[in-house]
Every structure is written in structure tokens, then in C-alpha cells.
Amino acid sequence: MDTDERQGIAAQIAALHETCESAIHYIYNKAVDGELASVKDIAADTAAAYSAILRHVDVIATKQEMQFFSLLGALIQLELNGLSQALQDRRREYQTSGAFRALVNHYCFSEQLFPCLQNCGATVGTIDVEHIFSTPRYILKLAQLPMILSQTQQKPSLLSYCDSILQQAEARFAETRDISSEAVGSFVETIMPEDRHTQILLYSFLLQVTFDPRYFALLTDYIQNGEITVAAKNELYWFLLHKSFAVPKIRQARNSCSMRACYQSLFQEWKRQVVKHRDWLPYMNRKKKSVIILTSQFLGLMHAPTRMAMDHCISLKKLGWDVSIINVASMPHDSLSLYLYKPFVANHIPKLDHVSYIEDEADNIRYKLPFRQCKEILTSRVELESVLDFIYQVNPELVYCVGDSNLLGDLCSQFTTVAVLPCSFEFPVMAGSIPVIFRRLCESDGEILLHDNLEAGDVVEATPTYRVTRQEKKFERSAFDVPESAFAVAIVGNRLDQEIDAPCVEELDRLLQNDPEVFLVFIGSLTKHGELCSRFRTFAARSVCIGYQQELMAVYGMCDAYLNIPRSGGGTSAVEALVAGLPVMTLPAGDVAFAVGEAFQFAGFSEIEQYVRRCIIDREFYKEQQSRAERRAEALLDSKAAMADFIEKLRGKAMLPPKRQ
Structure with a gap:
């Protein structure tokens, strides 16, 4: 086939492509309305017409490949009327083909697959058709998402359908592993639309399925450079922070400094929202022994960050300070503007909007x-200006x-002294405030100091503190089916x-x-415990999951040791274990390792x-x-x-004034 013939075929395909969008929308709407049978008939009829064009493309070698492209063509050329009798006569042939059945099962392929057919001679020859045919159907079905998402404004209920496709x-994929992570990524990138919100959804899916650092980097780029709202960037930031x-x-896929850059970019955008200028408040003019504690989330005392905030409040009250709390509630908790796969939605207590005081008790004193x-x-x-005015006044x-x-x-750091305490042993993410770490500076902090334009002297090294309520109560092992003779x-x-x-x-x-x-005694949420028991006889015979426990110290009373699995967080529960006299076992990294000290750190399992x-x-x-x-607990x-x-270090x-951002 010469160049002119190829160009002629490409022109015909390009003309057919113009009907693509209306065709796909028609097919999907009919399917949603339960009229898929009529769609099958129309797709079968039009496939024959399109195959007449592709029959002349010499790069297509097999009947299976011919059927595949013909059936894609059926979607492109779909007309709602005027079908000729000649086309209808070919219906049965295509209905019985395996390729047709596969296409019907995934009835609305994304229009983004079709531009690759426009330059027929060149492009079709580069498509790995066998690879597409070998791609599992559950992956092929992802091709529906861009088209479906384009309709969600008219039909919000379609979002749950998108979720079901991604979850399946x-x-x-996790169950069968019949396709590589690279192949999943390659296929999804093939159908990637221009709409940035759909791109973010698909990249958030790929990150959680493939764990490829490339998708983490692509998502951070939307925070720093993407044309999405500040609220959407905040949602994406907390999503990445929570998942990592x-x-x-x-x-492991996260780049720590890239997340810091994301936050600082987000801070600069938020800073531009502040119109009113506030002069620096000289230290000598401030209300002495007065502190305002800010939180991003405020829940109950079973929530470790809330408990940490209250512990600091009580400790300061004991030192004679006036203390007040502002929960900024900046974590996304409702009405998300982004559609993410398995989004992060923070727990939130709306009734606290109307609360003026929080009470707590320590050492039989009510605060x-x-x-x-x-x-x-x-x-x-x-509201932003109002809260800033309140703190300023x-x-x-x-x-x-x-x-x-x-x-x-960090906005307050523009006019007063602000310290940032992380709820872990990591270096805090901030912009302009004083960083506090609950450990010594180490060599690995050097990259962060350089990135944040900080010197070692800018950092406050503090000793972590915990407030643990000792309990005499002790649960019996029989209440949780823990053998009396076991090492729990x-x-x-x-x-x-x-x-x-x-x-x-x-x-x-x-x-x-x-x-x-x-x-093993699992304490907390482990919904897959039953699955582990069915797969491993050891888990079935010698483990139990007892869920969340309000009286954790009483549960520790029936245990012999505490094992920290590789993770972030967990410092508070480990310290409570120390108070209960339980030896703690942890690898030499993470919050628990810093909390319990070198004596309870181990190089490996x-x-x-x-x-x-x-x-x-x-x-x-x-x-x-x-x-x-117990001695370690007393020190903490x-x-x-x-x-x-x-x-005194903060004073x-x-x-x-701190370095301005």
C-alpha cells in the first residue's frame, strides 16, 4: 500500500473519529439505563463497515487483530440511524467472535484510545495488539473511567461506579498478579486524558497499586505547578502525607524534600490570601506566660496527636501558664473538591464548632x-483574617x-514566635517557624536543613514527654482467648x-x-486477621485480634512483651507498654525506636x-x-x-524574629 492510499485511509478514519464522543456517551447512557442489548446490536452492525477499511491495512496480520480494530471502529463510527440491511446481515458473525464479547464486556472504551488510529499506516504498526489482548479484563475496564468521569457533574452517582472499577x-491485581506493575502503569497512561482532575485520580490509583515513585512525583507536581484550587492542593498534600x-x-516511594517543597508552595499560595498587614510583636511587649496551642485536628484522648496536645496543655498549666487551644481543622474532612482513589478524609467533630472550653483532668485536678x-x-x-486578628490581639x-x-x-510566624512540634520523631514540615525535634540532630537531617535554609542552631532539641494514667486493673487472659501458658x-x-x-x-x-x-495479640483494626488465619495455620492457632481497647493499660497487664512492626507512629502505645513493665522490641528506625531507646532496638527480626x-x-x-x-518509662x-x-529554649x-518566608 503506497503513501497516498495510507493517507486516504487515515483521512477516512479521522472522519469516523468525529462521531466518537457522541457514540461513547450514547453507549454508556444506554448501558446505565439497562438497555445494553440494543447497544450490542448497533456495535455489531457498524463493526463490519469499519472492518472494510482496516482490511486494506497491510500491517494487521491476524484475524484476531483485525477483529480488535474493527470493533474499536464500531464505537467510532456508531450512527443512531440509517443502518443498511447489508450491515445488519453481518451481525451474527461479529456477535460470535471472542473479540466482540470482550469489547461488549468493556463497552465504553475511552476516546483517548482512538487518536492512535488516526495515522493509520504508521501508528497501527506500533501498537502491541497482542499485549492489549493479553491484558486482563479488569485492567481493560479502567479505560471506561475518563468518559464516565466526564459525566459525573450531570450524574454524581457515577462516582461510586468509578470506585467499584478501581477497587476491582x-x-x-493483588490477588492474581497476572500482569506486571509496569504493564498496568503503561496501560493506564495510554488512556490518560487531558483533564487534570482525571489524571490525578488515575495517578493516585497507580501509586497505591504499583508503589512506583514516579507517580508520587507526578502528584506532587500538581501541588507545586498544577492549575487546581488551593483547597484541592491541600487535599492532595494531605492525601500524599497520609499514604506515605x-x-x-x-x-519508601516518598521523597521527603519534595513534600517539604509542596508544603512551602502551598503556604505561599495561602499567604497571598492574607490581605491585612500585621507588624512584628516585640517580645518585651507580649503577654508573658501566655501560650496558644494550634492543632490541625482535635479528637478524643484515644487519638495520639490530640492526647499529645492536651499533655502539653496540662504540663504548661502546672508551670503556671495561661493556655488556650485553637483547632485549625485544616485536614480535609468533608466536601472534597478532588476525586482521589481511596482519598484521605480526616476524622472531625463538627459539634466542637460550638464549644468554648475543653476540660481535662490530671492528678485529681480538673483543668x-x-x-x-x-x-x-x-x-x-x-475567617482566616478573624483568627489571625484574634491571635494578634x-x-x-x-x-x-x-x-x-x-x-x-506558619502565617502567625510572620508577626510572633511560633514553634512547630511534630507528632513523630521526624523533622517537622514548616515554613518560617521554629522547628522542634524530640531527638538529637543527625547526619540525615542535613539535606532538610539545606532545603529549608536552616542552620543547626535554628533547631530546638527537646525531650519527648508523655502523660500515662497508671491502672491497677488487669484483664484476664480467658476473656480474650489468650492461653495462660503462652508468651503473649x-x-x-x-x-x-x-x-x-x-x-x-x-x-x-x-x-x-x-x-x-x-x-500474638493484635490490638486495633486488623480486618484481614481472618484472611491471615485461613492462609497461615500459625496465625489461626496462636493469634487473636481484640480490636480497639479503651483500657489499653489493662490489656497490657495480661501481656508479656510489645512488638513494634515496621511503621511510622506508635510512640505513645510503646511508652504505655514500658509503663506496664513490658519489654519493647523494635527495629532501629521510626517513632517507637526513638521513644524506647537503644536498649530495646534490634537490627533485624x-x-x-x-x-x-x-x-x-x-x-x-x-x-x-x-x-x-520501667526505668525508661520514668524518664519519659x-x-x-x-x-x-x-x-526556656523557646524563650x-x-x-x-524568625527567618521570614
Whole structure:
């Protein structure tokens, strides 16, 4: 076939392509309305006409390939009337073809597949048709999403259908692994539309299915450079932050400095929302021994960051400070503007919008703390200016954020001293405030200091403090089906389903196989415990999941040790275990490792196994480890001395304004 013939065929295909959008919409609407049968007939009829063109393309070699492109053509050329009898006569032939049945099962391929056919001679020859035919149907079905999402404004209920497609694809992919992660990514990128919101959805799906760092980077680029709203960027930022915190494989894909750049870009956009200028508040003119504590989220005392905020409030009250709390509520919690796969929606308590005081008790003393919860501070410039005015007029000696990535706190750093305390042992994410870390600076912090234009002297090193209510109550093992003779190992967490991944399961299974006396007690949400029990006889015989427990210390009373699986977070539950006299076992990384110290850190699971074995067979050694745990706990619970030292360090920093952002 010469060049002119190819160009002629390409022109015919281009003309047919003009009907693509209306055809796909028609097919999908009919399918949603339960009229798929009529669509099958029309698609079968028009396939014959299109195949007449493709029959002359010499790069298509097999009948299967011919049928595939013919059936794509059926969607492109779909006409709602005027079908000739000649086309109808060919219906049965195409209805019986395997390719036609596959296409009908995925009846609305994205229009983004069709432009590749326009330059017929060149482009068709580069398509790996066999690869497409070998792609599992659950992956092919993803091709529907761009078209469906284009209709969600008219039919919002279609979002749940999109979710079901993505969930099925992820579940089947995880179960069968009949296609590589690279192939999944390649296929989805083939159907990628120009609409940035659909791109973000598909990249969020690919990140959670393939764990490829490339998709993490692509999503961060939308925060820094994408033409989406500030609210949407905030949602995407917290989505990435949460996923990298909760899912170990995504945490490995994360670039720490890229997230810092995202936050600082977001901060600059939010800063432009502030119209009113506020002069720097000289330290000598501030209301001494007055502090405002800012949080990004405020829930109950079972929520570790809320508990940390309240612990700081109580410690400061004991030192004679006036303390008030503002919950910025900046985490996305309702009415999301972005459509993400498995989005992060923060827990939120709307009734706190109308609460003026929060009460708490410590050492038989009741404390009443002024409280304010922001309602729409991310979207309301009026509320933003109002809260900034309130803090400015109170003129506290210090402001500090319990939890980093606090946009309001960093805005306050433009006119007063603001410190940022992370709810973990990582270096805080902030812009212009004073960074606080609950450890010593280490070599790995150097890259962050350079990125944030900080020097070592700008950082406050503080001692972590905890407030633990000791309990005399102790649960009986029989209440939870824990054998009396077992060495019961507690594993605690709010995200166990994500944190107990395949490598972790293998290590736990090996521990159970090598030590018949070990019994695992999972405390928290582990919905896949039943699945683990069906797959591993060790889990079925020697583990139990007892869900969330309000009286965690009473549960610890029936356990012998605490095992920290590889993850972020968990520091509070580990310290409570120390208070209960439980030896803690952790790898030398993460929040728990920093909290419990080197004495309870192990290089790998094999060392943990040896330690468990020695605790079981050598009771004197085990008693010594219990005493060591209690001594470590006492050091961590001396909150008054630690807080006094921390406040004096902040006062020293408050004499000069921080670096402006």
C-alpha cells in the first residue's frame, strides 16, 4: 500500500473519529439505563463497515487483530440511524467472535484510545495488539473511567461506579498478579486524558497499586505547578502525607524534600490570601506566660496527636501558664473538591464548632482550657483574617503547633514566635517557624536543613514527654482467648491492615513457627486477621485480634512483651507498654525506636526472635528487662522538668524574629 492510499485511509478514519464522543456517551447512557442489548446490536452492525477499511491495512496480520480494530471502529463510527440491511446481515458473525464479547464486556472504551488510529499506516504498526489482548479484563475496564468521569457533574452517582472499577482492578491485581506493575502503569497512561482532575485520580490509583515513585512525583507536581484550587492542593498534600505515613511501600516511594517543597508552595499560595498587614510583636511587649496551642485536628484522648496536645496543655498549666487551644481543622474532612482513589478524609467533630472550653483532668485536678475550632478557614478569607486578628490581639508570649504542616501557625510566624512540634520523631514540615525535634540532630537531617535554609542552631532539641494514667486493673487472659501458658506479645496500631504487609506477615509467621510458646495479640483494626488465619495455620492457632481497647493499660497487664512492626507512629502505645513493665522490641528506625531507646532496638527480626526466646527460657533475664522498661518509662514521664527546659529554649529563640518566608 503506497503513501497516498495510507493517507486516504487515515483521512477516512479521522472522519469516523468525529462521531466518537457522541457514540461513547450514547453507549454508556444506554448501558446505565439497562438497555445494553440494543447497544450490542448497533456495535455489531457498524463493526463490519469499519472492518472494510482496516482490511486494506497491510500491517494487521491476524484475524484476531483485525477483529480488535474493527470493533474499536464500531464505537467510532456508531450512527443512531440509517443502518443498511447489508450491515445488519453481518451481525451474527461479529456477535460470535471472542473479540466482540470482550469489547461488549468493556463497552465504553475511552476516546483517548482512538487518536492512535488516526495515522493509520504508521501508528497501527506500533501498537502491541497482542499485549492489549493479553491484558486482563479488569485492567481493560479502567479505560471506561475518563468518559464516565466526564459525566459525573450531570450524574454524581457515577462516582461510586468509578470506585467499584478501581477497587476491582486493585483487588484482582493483588490477588492474581497476572500482569506486571509496569504493564498496568503503561496501560493506564495510554488512556490518560487531558483533564487534570482525571489524571490525578488515575495517578493516585497507580501509586497505591504499583508503589512506583514516579507517580508520587507526578502528584506532587500538581501541588507545586498544577492549575487546581488551593483547597484541592491541600487535599492532595494531605492525601500524599497520609499514604506515605500509613503505607510502608508508599513511604519508601516518598521523597521527603519534595513534600517539604509542596508544603512551602502551598503556604505561599495561602499567604497571598492574607490581605491585612500585621507588624512584628516585640517580645518585651507580649503577654508573658501566655501560650496558644494550634492543632490541625482535635479528637478524643484515644487519638495520639490530640492526647499529645492536651499533655502539653496540662504540663504548661502546672508551670503556671495561661493556655488556650485553637483547632485549625485544616485536614480535609468533608466536601472534597478532588476525586482521589481511596482519598484521605480526616476524622472531625463538627459539634466542637460550638464549644468554648475543653476540660481535662490530671492528678485529681480538673483543668478548663479556652478552645476554638475553625470552621472553613481554608476557604473563607474572612475567617482566616478573624483568627489571625484574634491571635494578634491576645499577643501571647509564644504560639506553638502540636503537629506540623500547620498553615495557620506558619502565617502567625510572620508577626510572633511560633514553634512547630511534630507528632513523630521526624523533622517537622514548616515554613518560617521554629522547628522542634524530640531527638538529637543527625547526619540525615542535613539535606532538610539545606532545603529549608536552616542552620543547626535554628533547631530546638527537646525531650519527648508523655502523660500515662497508671491502672491497677488487669484483664484476664480467658476473656480474650489468650492461653495462660503462652508468651503473649502485643501488636498495637490504628492502621494494622496497611502496616502488616506481606514481608511483615512472613516474619511474624516465622516467629510463631520457631517459638511455639509465642501468642500474638493484635490490638486495633486488623480486618484481614481472618484472611491471615485461613492462609497461615500459625496465625489461626496462636493469634487473636481484640480490636480497639479503651483500657489499653489493662490489656497490657495480661501481656508479656510489645512488638513494634515496621511503621511510622506508635510512640505513645510503646511508652504505655514500658509503663506496664513490658519489654519493647523494635527495629532501629521510626517513632517507637526513638521513644524506647537503644536498649530495646534490634537490627533485624532474627535478633528479635533470639531476644524473645531468651525472655521465655531465662526468667531472671526477663525480670531484668521488665525493670529496664520501667526505668525508661520514668524518664519519659518526667514531663514537668522536660517542659520547663523546652519552654526556656523557646524563650531564648523568641528574642529575635524568625527567618521570614
